[in-house]
Every structure is written in structure tokens, then in C-alpha cells.
Amino acid sequence: MTASLGGRELAADLRRRTAESAATLTAAGRPPRLAIVVATADESSAWYVRSIAKAAAAAGIVCDVVSPTPTEIHTVLSRLGADDDVHGIILQTPLPAGVDVGDLAPAIPPAKDVDGANPASLGRLAAGLPSFPPATAEAVLALLDHHGVPLSGRHAVVVGRSTVVGKPAAHLLLDRDATVTICHSRTSDLAAITRQADVLVAAVGRPGLITTEHVSPGTVVIDVGTNPTADGGLVGDVDPAVAETAGGLTPVPGGVGPVTTALLLQHTVRAAGGP
Amino acid sequence: MTASLGGRELAADLRRRTAESAATLTAAGRPPRLAIVVATADESSAWYVRSIAKAAAAAGIVCDVVSPTPTEIHTVLSRLGADDDVHGIILQTPLPAGVDVGDLAPAIPPAKDVDGANPASLGRLAAGLPSFPPATAEAVLALLDHHGVPLSGRHAVVVGRSTVVGKPAAHLLLDRDATVTICHSRTSDLAAITRQADVLVAAVGRPGLITTEHVSPGTVVIDVGTNPTADGGLVGDVDPAVAETAGGLTPVPGGVGPVTTALLLQHTVRAAGGP
Numbered sequence: 001m002t003a004s005l006g007g008r009e010l011a012a013d014l015r016r017r018t019a020e021s022a023a024t025l026t027a028a029g030r031p032p033r034l035a036i037v038v039a040t041a042d043e044s045s046a047w048y049v050r051s052i053a054k055a056a057a058a059a060g061i062v063c064d065v066v067s068p069t070p071t072e073i074h075t076v077l078s079r080l081g082a083d084d085d086v087h088g089i090i091l092q093t094p095l096p097a098g099v100d101v102g103d104l105a106p107a108i109p110p111a112k113d114v115d116g117a118n119p120a121s122l123g124r125l126a127a128g129l130p131s132f133p134p135a136t137a138e139a140v141l142a143l144l145d146h147h148g149v150p151l152s153g154r155h156a157v158v159v160g161r162s163t164v165v166g167k168p169a170a171h172l173l174l175d176r177d178a179t180v181t182i183c184h185s186r187t188s189d190l191a192a193i194t195r196q197a198d199v200l201v202a203a204v205g206r207p208g209l210i211t212t213e214h215v216s217p218g219t220v221v222i223d224v225g226t227n228p229t230a231d232g233g234l235v236g237d238v239d240p241a242v243a244e245t246a247g248g249l250t251p252v253p254g255g256v257g258p259v260t261t262a263l264l265l266q267h268t269v270r271a272a273g274g275p
Numbered sequence: 276m277t278a279s280l281g282g283r284e285l286a287a288d289l290r291r292r293t294a295e296s297a298a299t300l301t302a303a304g305r306p307p308r309l310a311i312v313v314a315t316a317d318e319s320s321a322w323y324v325r326s327i328a329k330a331a332a333a334a335g336i337v338c339d340v341v342s343p344t345p346t347e348i349h350t351v352l353s354r355l356g357a358d359d360d361v362h363g364i365i366l367q368t369p370l371p372a373g374v375d376v377g378d379l380a381p382a383i384p385p386a387k388d389v390d391g392a393n394p395a396s397l398g399r400l401a402a403g404l405p406s407f408p409p410a411t412a413e414a415v416l417a418l419l420d421h422h423g424v425p426l427s428g429r430h431a432v433v434v435g436r437s438t439v440v441g442k443p444a445a446h447l448l449l450d451r452d453a454t455v456t457i458c459h460s461r462t463s464d465l466a467a468i469t470r471q472a473d474v475l476v477a478a479v480g481r482p483g484l485i486t487t488e489h490v491s492p493g494t495v496v497i498d499v500g501t502n503p504t505a506d507g508g509l510v511g512d513v514d515p516a517v518a519e520t521a522g523g524l525t526p527v528p529g530g531v532g533p534v535t536t537a538l539l540l541q542h543t544v545r546a547a548g549g550p
Contacts, residue, residue, distance in 0.1 A: 102402060118398070119395065120398050122397075122398040122401050122402060123396065126401060126438065127438045128377075129394055152461055153461045153463045154463075155463075163402045163403070167402075167446075174442075174459075177461040180456065180457050181455065181456040186427055186428045188428045188430075
């Protein structure tokens with residue numbers, strides 16, 4: 001009954017257009033270049049970085065993976081920020097113990113901040129000024145648009161208040177004239193609030209957090225969770241049984257994830273001056 | 276029946292402590308100094324600037340009012356930003372036609388941005404990093420705390436999504452573990468949402484927007500509106516009849532207003548290195 005709101009078709013379309021822009025830029029002597037700064041040996045992070053690097057190569061974007069020591073991170077970010085040949089910079093999390101993203105991300109110039117990590121980018125987003133939103137948060141909106149879900153005047157409920165997903169997604173939804181509620185671990189009676197949602201965004205990182213009890217008939221559910229399973233798979237924050245009630249549900253994997261990667265690459269060609 | 280949640284006592288207390296800090300700083304050869312940049316002849320703006328200047332003088336803070344032409348504003352902000360003797364900078368709105376606050380406010384260094392106008396300050400606030408919030412938004416929280424209103428796990432509904440009040444107030448409430456809903460002109464059935472609020476913040480600038488229909492028994496209502504009346508007075512966004520139902524209501528004038536001015540001065544002495 002419920003539509004599966006997949007992201008692979010949208011991601012492929014974004015990648016195709018990004019590759020066209022990258023080819024145009026490269027032909028003009030300005031090959032788009034992305035730098036990913038990875039400062040820990042975290043395994044799931046390494047997997048994610050490899051997948052971005054592979055997608056970048058396929059789209060014709062040069063991708064450098066830089067691995068500084070903890071004390072070098074700030075210097076490396078400043079150097080990349082000043083390098084005219086580098087157009088996009090991603091500071092991969094988690095960071096080493098004792099190193100704070102809030103201290104480092106301001107070293108990424110907003111014009112190169114393709115994953116919206118600098119608080120100045122978040123502030124510009126909140127103030128309605130041009131900026132790169134965190135790609136995951138933008139992927140939520142891109143999926144809603146791709147599947148024709150109306151937002152103006154509708155009630156969007158975001159579960160999760162992280163700086164990388166929940167908060168920027170709330171601002172993007174607000175900018176589209178949705179009424180927005182932000183819930184989190186301290187919310188009392190979560191289900192009573194989420195059942196009012198026309199659009200429900202689950203971005204907590206807890207498998208099975210959203211159950212049929214949390215969803216009304218017709219609610220469109222965007223599952224941002226990517227939780228590793230014991231057998232090496234991936235599950236979201238939403239119980240798959242929700243599909244029987246909801247008006248639409250994004251799959252995990254194959255929903256928000258591929259669109260996020262595609263948007264990171266799109267941001268990079270835009271930062272390089274592409275369309 | 277309803278408590279009147281006045282702000283004058285809190286404001287007086289804030290001003291007293293600020294004056295003590297200012298005296299200590301001045302005795303140490305570091306007199307706190309606030310610069311207000313006023314680029315239009317708007318009358319209500321001029322009244323507000325005079326009231327801040329007067330309050331600053333009373334607290335022992337040097338206050339310079341600077342009136343650049345539209346083309347000089349950016350240069351003046353940069354000069355004040357670089358001047359070690361200036362600790363706080365306010366860019367007064369409205370700005371002249373054709374001049375955009377989003378282009379100018381980034382020239383205010385976050386460390387001197389005592390009214391949180393720079394999008395970088397909003398981003399730092401949203402990311403939970405140290406910053407000066409817009410004083411009006413912080414006044415909402417200061418009043419709730421002063422009157423002992425609990426926030427953790429409660430539902431706060433903010434009506435209005437401006438960069439200077441609605442959005443930063445939402446982040447401050449979220450940071451205090453409230454569940455937060457942001458409503459605005461495109462919200463359908465506003466009353467159905469506001470009636471669910473434990474705390475209701477009205478920050479739209481429309482007299483009588485919030486009526487008894489919008490409020491449940493026990494809701495604490497913070498009225499941020501300051502709308503001029505034909506006879507030279509001031510009314511809020513909330514119909515005074517709401518007081519009969521609500522669990523508490525801030526008066527206009529005498530609620531958010533005096534606390535806002537006191538917080539601007541507190542921010543200035545903090546920017547100067549005071550406690």
C-alpha cells in the first residue's frame with residue numbers, strides 16, 4: 001500500500017548532472033577537487049570515505065583523502081581553505097579524543113564547506129542566506145521534493161536535534177513554510193506528537209525508535225538512521241512495519257544515503273563554479 | 276488569577292550587577308564601550324537607541340552612537356571591529372533601502388556581536404558553542420528562569436520565525452531540553468497547535484494575534500510583541516484577556532523589553548572581559 005520513497009533514482013540523476021558539470025569545468029581547465037580530512041582510523045568512517053571517493057572519481061571530481069595527526073588538523077584545514085585548486089572540504093567525524101569539531105570547523109571557509117560543518121554555514125542557513133546545508137539534511141528535502149510531497153503549511157516533526165541533521169533539516173523545512181516541531185530524547189509522549197505529523201523525519205540513530213504507534217495513516221516518513229547490524233547490514237531508525245500505516249517511507253539502505261553522497265558531489269562542483 | 280510575569284525586577288537586578296562589573300573594568304583601566312550604528316532616521320528606532328544609550332550611561336558603559344551613510348556602514352563596522360577600545364557593536368535596524376543586514380552583519384566580530392546579529396553568532400548558538408544570542412531571544416529565557424518556569428521535557432511553541440527572535444528563541448529553548456514547535460503565518464490551525472503549549476512565545480509583531488482561543492489553562496505566555504498604538508503607547512501580540520486563562524503572562528510594556536536592554540548591557544561588559 002505504502003509508497004517506498006527510494007533515493008537511488010534521484011541520486012543517479014544528481015550524479016549524472018554533476019558529472020556533466022564536472023566535465024565542463026575540467027574542459028575549462030578548472031577540474032573540481034574535493035578534500036576529505038580524516039583524522040581517525042574509525043572503520044565505518046573509512047568505509048564512508050571510500051564510498052565518497054569512489055563516487056567522486058566516477059563523477060570526474062578529483063578527491064584527496066588527507067590524514068593529519070590531531071595537532072595538524074587545524075593547519076591542514078587552513079592550508080586547504082587557502083588553496084585555490086581545492087573547491088570542497090569535508091572534515092570527517094568522528095574526530096580523535098580531545099579534538100572538538102566546534103573548534104576546527106570554523107577553519108573551513110563557508111564557500112568550500114560542502115557538508116555545512118562550519119557553524120557560520122548553519123547560521124547562514126538559519127538566516128536564509130546562501131550556504132551549503134549539511135548534505136544529509138538537504139537530502140531529506142530533496143527526497144520530499146522528488147516524491148512530490150507538499151510542505152507549505154504542513155506539520156513536519158523532526159526527531160533528533162543534532163547539528164548535522166535535525167537542526168539544519170528543521171531550518172530547511174521552515175524555509176519551505178512547514179510548521180516544524182523538533183523532538184528529542186527528553187520529549188515527553190513522543191508518539192502523541194509524531195502522530196500529528198504530515199511529514200516525520202527520524203534522525204536519531206536508534207534502530208526501531210519509530211514504530212507503528214508513532215505514525216498516523218498518511219504520514220510521510222523519512223528515515224535518516226543508518227545503524228549497522230551484527231551481520232554487516234544497515235537498518236534505519238524506523239520499524240519497517242510502519243510501511244503498512246504510513247503514506248510513504250524511505251528505505252534503508254537506498255533512501256537518504258545515496259542522495260546524501262550525490263549532494264556532496266553536487267556541492268563540490270557548485271563550489272568550483274559549476275551549475 | 277494569572278501571574279503577571281513582569282521583567283522590571285529582573286532587569287533592575289541585571290543592571291545592578293552589570294554596573295558593578297562596569298565599575299570594576301573602568302577601575303582597571305578598561306572602561307566598557309558600546310557602539311551603536313544607526314543608518315536611518317527611523318523614529319521608533321531613534322527612541323530605542325536613546326533608551327539604550329541612557330541605560331548604558333546609567334550602568335557606567337560608554338556608548339557611542341555612530342551614523343554612517345549607507346555606503347559607509349561596512350567600513351564603519353570593520354573599523355569598530357578592529358578597535359580594541361570598543362567591546363560591543365549593535366547594528367540598528369531598519370537599515371536604509373537597498374542595504375541588506377545579511378551582507379553587513381558578518382562584519383561584526385562574534386566576540387563583539389552583543390545583539391547576535393552576525394549569522395555566525397546564530398550558527399554558534401544553534402551548534403551549542405559560546406556566542407551572544409540576540410538579546411530579545413535571551414530575554415525570553417531569562418524571564419522564564421526568573422519566574423521559575425520549568426522547560427525540560429515541556430512543549431514550547433514559538434509563533435514567529437524571525438532571525439532576531441523566533442529562530443534563536445527556538446534554539447535556546449531546545450538547548451534547555453524543551454520540545455519546540457515553530458509556527459508562522461503559513462501555519463494551518465494555529466490555535467490547535469498553540470493550545471498544546473506548556474510555554475507559548477509570541478514574536479510576530481501583530482497586536483491581538485494570540486487570543487483566549489489559542490491558550491490552554493496553565494500555559495505560560497511570553498509576549499515579545501512591541502506594537503506602537505495610535506496614542507503613543509505600546510501593546511504586545513497577546514490579547515490581555517488571555518491573562519484570565521493562562522498560567523502566566525508577561526506584560527507589555529514592562530516584560531521582555533526592559534530585560535532585553537539589560538541583557539545588551541550585560542553582554543557588553545562580558546565582551547569587555549567582565550563577569
